[in-house]
Each structure stands twice: as structure tokens, then as C-alpha cells.
Amino acid sequence: xxxxxxxxxxxxxxxxxxxxxxxxxxxxxxxxxxxxxxxxxxxxxxxxxxxxxxxxxxxxxxxxxxxxxxxxxxxxxxxxxxxxxxxxxxxxxxxxxxxxxxxxxxxxxxxxxxxxxxxxxxxxxxxxxxxxxxxxxxxxxxxxxxxxxxxxxxxxxxx
Amino acid sequence: xxxxxxxxxxxxxxxxxxxxxxxxxxxxxxxxxxxxxxxxxxxxxxxxxxxxxxxxxxxxxxxxxxxxxxxxxxxxxxxxxxxxxxxxxxxxxxxxxxxxxxxxxxxxxxxxxxxxxxxxxxxxxxxxxxxxxxxxxxxxxxxxxxxxxxxxxxxxxxx
Numbered sequence: 001x002x003x004x005x006x007x008x009x010x011x012x013x014x015x016x017x018x019x020x021x022x023x024x025x026x027x028x029x030x031x032x033x034x035x036x037x038x039x040x041x042x043x044x045x046x047x048x049x050x051x052x053x054x055x056x057x058x059x060x061x062x063x064x065x066x067x068x069x070x071x072x073x074x075x076x077x078x079x080x081x082x083x084x085x086x087x088x089x090x091x092x093x094x095x096x097x098x099x100x101x102x103x104x105x106x107x108x109x110x111x112x113x114x115x116x117x118x119x120x121x122x123x124x125x126x127x128x129x130x131x132x133x134x135x136x137x138x139x140x141x142x143x144x145x146x147x148x149x150x151x152x153x154x155x156x157x158x159x
Numbered sequence: 160x161x162x163x164x165x166x167x168x169x170x171x172x173x174x175x176x177x178x179x180x181x182x183x184x185x186x187x188x189x190x191x192x193x194x195x196x197x198x199x200x201x202x203x204x205x206x207x208x209x210x211x212x213x214x215x216x217x218x219x220x221x222x223x224x225x226x227x228x229x230x231x232x233x234x235x236x237x238x239x240x241x242x243x244x245x246x247x248x249x250x251x252x253x254x255x256x257x258x259x260x261x262x263x264x265x266x267x268x269x270x271x272x273x274x275x276x277x278x279x280x281x282x283x284x285x286x287x288x289x290x291x292x293x294x295x296x297x298x299x300x301x302x303x304x305x306x307x308x309x310x311x312x313x314x315x316x317x318x
Binding site for chain 2: 006039118133139156
């Protein structure tokens with residue numbers, strides 16, 4: 001294994017481990033608990049779950065791996081703060097979306113080749129990418145793993 | 160820049176950005192706020208700050224980059240839960256340690272060469288490392304960035 005292949009493996013391993021840790025955490029919280037705020041006056045667990053699905057959906061676009069699975073989540077969980085949109089999917093519905101999305105992304109990530117990860121992501125121009133080659137697809141995984149861990153730390157407070 | 164150099168850069172950039180984000184957050188919290196729990200019955204901000212310094216100190220050992228700067232923090236902030244050890248450093252003292260440690264680590268990381276990051280970390284045997292070359296120093300940065308982000312998500316609740 002080359003050092004480049006090793007780097008890609010370590011970064012994807014960390015993403016997969018974070019997804020697994022979030023999945024285990026969510027499965028150990030009841031729907032009722034997900035409706036609670038992580039701290040007084042802060043986001044509810046259900047909002048963070050919807051937010052993670054919406055952000056991960058956007059990764060599919062950035063990685064040029066197809067369309068969003070649940071575009072209807074962008075409005076309530078990214079553009080709006082918690083408790084602003086009154087009609088949101090139930091915890092049961094969000095759990096199904098989360099599980100399906102994790103499976104879909106896992107398959108797509110596994111079929112990508114090492115060199116694909118160093119291609120530009122779709123939000124950077126070819127011109128900028130020539131100057132800043134770190135703005136690639138692998139960096140999307142790195143930054144979104146950080147984002148996921150940030151919110152796992154918060155969801156863990158509901159335990 | 161080779162894809163290996165790019166990978167190392169992206170991983171170190173993410174670590175540095177997480178450190179900066181934590182630093183900004185801490186600087187915006189008063190000592191009084193740091194003494195509060197992040198959520199009712201959970202860890203206090205001051206414990207998380209001490210915990211991060213203690214965990215980052217241990218990275219110096221794992222990365223074979225010298226001794227711990229503050230070995231006295233292992234007992235109250237890693238081996239013990241919050242509020243178990245009554246005598247802990249003040250917020251002001253921890254802030255100084257945090258700032259100094261960030262500077263020291265930054266310097267050490269900047270002087271490391273690309274190939275150094277793929278060397279085995281000190282907690283894995285040469286035999287295991289031959290079979291599992293991903294257990295290298297770069298992976299310590301990847302996993303500790305995840306750990307840092309997890310706790311930044313919690314500290315952010317004190318804002």
C-alpha cells in the first residue's frame with residue numbers, strides 16, 4: 001500500500017468509525033429522548049439528526065456522486081434553526097433516512113478509486129483548483145468528519 | 160505537491176483549524192462560564208479544557224516528540240471524572256498551559272517531514288505495525304482531531 005493509499009484509507013476509516021459511533025448513539029436514544037434539547041435552550045436531538053442527514057446529502061453533490069436523497073430536509077434543517085419550522089419528519093422517519101443514506105454513501109465511497117478522491121469537488125472552479133489542489137473530494141470527507149464529531153459530542157449529552 | 164504531501168497537508172490543516180476554533184471559543188468564555196456544566200449534570204467547561212490539554216500532552220508521547228508538558232493533569236483530567244478531584248488548576252492556569260502547549264505542538268508539527276508522519280506511533284509494536292501500517296503518527300492526528308471536535312461541540316454550548 002502506498003502512502004497515498006494509506007492516507008485515503010485512514011481518512012475513510014475515520015469517517016466510517018464516526019458514522020458508526022453516531023449510529024450506535026442514535027439507536028440507543030428513544031424517540032422521546034430525541035425530542036429533548038441537548039442543553040437548556042439549545043438544539044433538540046431530532047434537529048441534529050435531521051441536520052446531519054441534510055449536510056451529508058449535500059456531500060453527494062460536492063463529491064459529484066449523484067443527487068440528494070432527501071432535498072426536502074435542506075429547508076428545515078440547514079436554512080432554518082431548530083423549532084422555526086413546525087412541520088418536520090418524525091424521529092422514526094429520520095431514522096429510516098439516516099440508515100438508508102449511510103448505506104448509499106458507504107457503497108459510493110467503496111466504489112471510488114484512490115485517484116478520484118484527489119479530484120476537485122464541485123463547489124470549486126477549475127481555475128481555483130489548479131492553484132489550490134487541496135480543495136478536493138478527500139477534503140470534503142475530512143471536514144465533514146469534523147462536523148459530524150462536533151454534533152456527536154452534543155448528541156451524547158442526551159444519554 | 161504529491162498526493163501524499165497533499166494528504167498530510169489537509170490532515171494537519173484540519174488539526175490546526177480545530178485548535179484555532181477551540182482557542183477562539185475558549186477566549187470568548189469567561190473563567191466564570193468555564194466553571195459551569197455544559198448541560199445539567201454533565202462535565203464543566205474547565206474539566207473539558209483540562210482534559211484536552213492532558214490528551215494532547217499524551218500525543219507528544221505517541222508521536223515521539225518529547226515529554227508531556229503537564230503530566231500532573233493526567234490524574235485529574237483523564238483518570239478521574241469531573242468533580243472527583245477537588246484540587247485542580249484554575250481556569251487562568253489552564254488557559255496558559257493550553258496556549259503554551261498549542262505553540263509547542265505547532266512548532267513540532269511544522270518541523271516534521273512528510274515521511275515522519277508515516278512512521279509507527281509509540282504505542283504499537285514493530286511487529287503489529289508491519290501488518291497494520293495505518294497505525295502511524297498521521298493517524299494520531301486524525302483521531303485526536305475527531306476527539307477535539309467532539310469536545311468543541313460541547314464547549315460551544317457554554318456560549
